[in-house]
Amino acid sequence: MIESNKILDMTALGMKFTVLKNSAQTNGKSLDLQWELLPGCNMKDPLIHIHPNAIETYEILEGEMEFFIKDKWVAAKKGDKLSVPIGVTHGFRNPSNKIVTVFNTHEPALQMENYFEDVCKVLDKVTDKRTKEFKMNINAKLYLGVLMNNYRDNIIAINPPDIAIKLLGFIGKLIGLKY
Numbered sequence: 001m002i003e004s005n006k007i008l009d010m011t012a013l014g015m016k017f018t019v020l021k022n023s024a025q026t027n028g029k030s031l032d033l034q035w036e037l038l039p040g041c042n043m044k045d046p047l048i049h050i051h052p053n054a055i056e057t058y059e060i061l062e063g064e065m066e067f068f069i070k071d072k073w074v075a076a077k078k079g080d081k082l083s084v085p086i087g088v089t090h091g092f093r094n095p096s097n098k099i100v101t102v103f104n105t106h107e108p109a110l111q112m113e114n115y116f117e118d119v120c121k122v123l124d125k126v127t128d129k130r131t132k133e134f135k136m137n138i139n140a141k142l143y144l145g146v147l148m149n150n151y152r153d154n155i156i157a158i159n160p161p162d163i164a165i166k167l168l169g170f171i172g173k174l175i176g177l178k179y
Helices: 112-126 138-150 162-174
Strands: 007-010 015-021 031-037 048-050 055-062 064-069 072-077 081-084 090-093 100-107 156-159
Touching: 007 112, 031 112, 055 064, 055 072, 064 081, 064 100, 112 138, 138 162, 156 162
Parallel strands: none
Antiparallel strands: 007 015, 015 031, 031 100, 048 090, 048 156, 055 081, 055 100, 064 072, 064 090
């Protein structure tokens, strides 16, 4: 379980999350986070995905960003709120040159806090504990495939295609990758 105020450092991917309330504190009803999206976050190949069993909400606290909802990108600015229903395709990016701050929830929490913590573990693994720059090479894709396959009840990729994620995860497990 992730403690409140823990920072999930994913700066290699252009983001940093602070846990406001973990699933234990909400009795599983939600995972509440404050995001910092760095300039240019997700501008190249953002993970377009669905949550098959949860609603995700966003409130822009500072800055401007864009959301991919269903089939198009939409702009959002400070004060805007967005709720993504279960199973709706979505993603996000920060095309600006400023940090964007976002209040984010996953309802119910499911295992999303473990997923984000495991993203950090994968980043540690593929960057040699953050001593090397993150590159989306085959090694990173295999590790991320294993990760994504471990959380299919929480998050499923749409782009890159789910079949590619499944295959990469299968190969990663086959060769014994662990994070």
